[in-house]
Structures are given as structure tokens and as C-alpha cells.
Amino acid sequence: MPIISHGETPMPPPTDRVSERAIASGRHGLTDLRVREVVVHPGHPGRLHTHPTDQVIMVTAGAVQVIVGDEVQTVRSGNTLAAPAGEPHKIINNLWVAARMLVIDSTNDLHTQHLED
Helix, strand or coil: CCCCCCCHHCCCCEECCCEEEEECHHHHHHCCEEEEEEEECCCCCCEEEEEEEECEEEEECCEEEECCCEEEEECCCEEEEEEECCCCCEECCCCCCCCCCCCCCCCCCCCCCCEEE
């Protein structure tokens, strides 16, 4: 059972206003679970998408706006979003500070289907 030092993997520079790094994944021997640290920088417009597996998003700093259907909700630090398999959702950051999240996927091979450009 590996002990994972979070400092082993630096956070890469953002792409499309999002930075992410794997905290625990297949390279640590996991077959059915992946944990990522994701930073959503201000101005990130997001894209509506789905996943074929469940996903949990824990906001650990800042806040993001989540669009599910026609509903927009703000998810702040200390709250968790549960995204069931197949549920279309979009995460945006219209605030002036970055939001930090832990994203837990129930697979190491996450497939994302984008529903908009």
C-alpha cells in the first residue's frame, strides 16, 4: 500500500484556465478509482459534458458555478457535488479567485462526452 506524497507531482500550468494533477491513480496501483486535484481559474467558461461513471467533486477552496439542466448553483468550499453517471453538467468560474477541488472518479479510465463546443 503506497503512501502518496502530494508534493511529488507539481501542479502543471493551466490549459484553458484549468490545472490538474493526479493525486492517486493507476500509477499507484489503483484499478477502479482516481483522485485528482483540479484548480479552476477565474474566467473558465466550462463545457457541458457527461461521464459514464459516477464522479464526486469536493470544493476545497473558493467556489464554482455548476450548471445542471437549466439550474445554476454556486458550490463553495466545504461542499461536495455528486455527479451521477450520465448526468450532464458544466463547471464554470465567473469569480475573481481560483477554485480548488478534489475530483474523485470511480474509474482510472474516465471518458468524457462533450455536449457543446
